[in-house]
Amino acid sequence: MIPGEPEASPAPGDGRSLASPAFPNDDGSADPSLRAILAASDRGSGFVEALRGARLLASVVAVADEVASDGSDKNSHMAVVSMVNARGERGLLAFTGVDSLAAWNPTARPVPALGRDVARSALADGAAAVVIDVAGPARVVIAGNDLHVLADSAPPPRFDGAMSVGTRLTSQRYLDLLHGDGERLLEAAEGNTAAACPSCEGWTVDDLVFHIGSVYAHKLAALRLGRAPGQGEWPVPPEDASPEDDLAWCHAELHALAAELARLPSDAPAWTWWPPEQTVGFWQRRMALETAVHRVDAELASGAVTPVADDLALDGIDEVLHIMLADSGVDDVSGPEVHGGVVTVTVSGTTVVGPASDMFLWLWGRGDAGRLEVLSGSAGDLRALVRDATQ
Numbered sequence: 001m002i003p004g005e006p007e008a009s010p011a012p013g014d015g016r017s018l019a020s021p022a023f024p025n026d027d028g029s030a031d032p033s034l035r036a037i038l039a040a041s042d043r044g045s046g047f048v049e050a051l052r053g054a055r056l057l058a059s060v061v062a063v064a065d066e067v068a069s070d071g072s073d074k075n076s077h078m079a080v081v082s083m084v085n086a087r088g089e090r091g092l093l094a095f096t097g098v099d100s101l102a103a104w105n106p107t108a109r110p111v112p113a114l115g116r117d118v119a120r121s122a123l124a125d126g127a128a129a130v131v132i133d134v135a136g137p138a139r140v141v142i143a144g145n146d147l148h149v150l151a152d153s154a155p156p157p158r159f160d161g162a163m164s165v166g167t168r169l170t171s172q173r174y175l176d177l178l179h180g181d182g183e184r185l186l187e188a189a190e191g192n193t194a195a196a197c198p199s200c201e202g203w204t205v206d207d208l209v210f211h212i213g214s215v216y217a218h219k220l221a222a223l224r225l226g227r228a229p230g231q232g233e234w235p236v237p238p239e240d241a242s243p244e245d246d247l248a249w250c251h252a253e254l255h256a257l258a259a260e261l262a263r264l265p266s267d268a269p270a271w272t273w274w275p276p277e278q279t280v281g282f283w284q285r286r287m288a289l290e291t292a293v294h295r296v297d298a299e300l301a302s303g304a305v306t307p308v309a310d311d312l313a314l315d316g317i318d319e320v321l322h323i324m325l326a327d328s329g330v331d332d333v334s335g336p337e338v339h340g341g342v343v344t345v346t347v348s349g350t351t352v353v354g355p356a357s358d359m360f361l362w363l364w365g366r367g368d369a370g371r372l373e374v375l376s377g378s379a380g381d382l383r384a385l386v387r388d389a390t391q
Contacts (some may be wrong), residue, residue: 144180
């Protein structure tokens with residue numbers, strides 16, 4: 001799970017200082033517009049980039065270096081505070097205002113810094129995330145690729161102009177997204193495993209965790225065996241495993257698969273179910289996309305859905321059109337094309353346009369057709385073709 005649970009214990013950092021620009025007129029109050037963005041369930045993928053220039057408050061506390069005989073602090077220093085979860089993963093704490101800082105710890109001192117500099121401090125300190133307003137009013141976790149985007153060390157994707165696109169991402173980008181979405185999936189699932197999964201009929205969130213963990217374990221076995229694994233050739237939890245056991249197992253399989261996919265060259269031979277592409281790169285792509293869809297499933301169960309990264313969503317649309325549909329015999333397809341940030345696809349006479357994340361999730365049965373525009377044909381017919389191709 002991504003670090004930052006309220007029940008986790010605070011851990012002082014190593015004393016690194018955040019670069020703190022001057023905010024001469026800042027009284028510590030939160031920016032209402034920033035809080036509104038963070039509280040919105042449909043804030044969009046661009047909010048992380050917008051956070052770079054926002055004033056946040058890091059938290060510092062006094063840490064004793066030497067304790068006197070009476071138990072009082074003899075010497076101490078101020079340290080930036082992280083949250084540590086049960087797996088030892090850390091998230092650097094940041095706050096939108098002194099009220100949300102005090103709600104977490106009334107004795108902590110605020111240090112104002114730009115969101116960009118908070119993220120850079122987190123990365124330099126080896127933290128996995130920045131956790132904003134951990135005690136509310138709206139807790140937001142910035143992790144994975146988003147953390148690098150916030151730090152301005154990885155540019156967010158931009159789709160401008162009109163173009164017919166080659167959508168493939170780099171191996172490292174796929175791996176970053178696999179890790180980031182996998183961690184967010186598990187964070188959404190933790191504490192919510194008994195909830196129904198509305199996008200997966202008949203499943204609970206625990207069933208979802210078991211499924212995605214099994215997918216990771218199966219693909220890891222395929223990579224190591226060099227062939228399709230037979231039944232029983234990949235590990236699964238025992239029948240009496242608790243939901244917490246399933247979460248821990250899924251987390252371990254995620255990291256094991258990501259490590260194997262990172263170790264192997266993308267053009268190395270590997271068994272896949274798609275004959276034209278028998279490479280490790282196929283699984284780098286497929287696992288990033290699989291994880292993004294199921295991360296949204298977990299978020300739908302908790303009610304706080306975040307978009308799929310635009311570049312991955314666009315690539316996922318391409319996969320649906322040119323692999324999933326092609327594998328089921330549908331070849332009358334064109335796209336995806338991008339025009340000023342809007343994606344256009346045409347399948348068997350039906351043309352649909354919309355934002356990349358909305359289009360991708362709708363094709364996989366997780367989105368709202370009302371967020372798209374049908375230029376010709378029937379959206380229902382297109383969705384039925386895709387449903388048959390992806391079952």
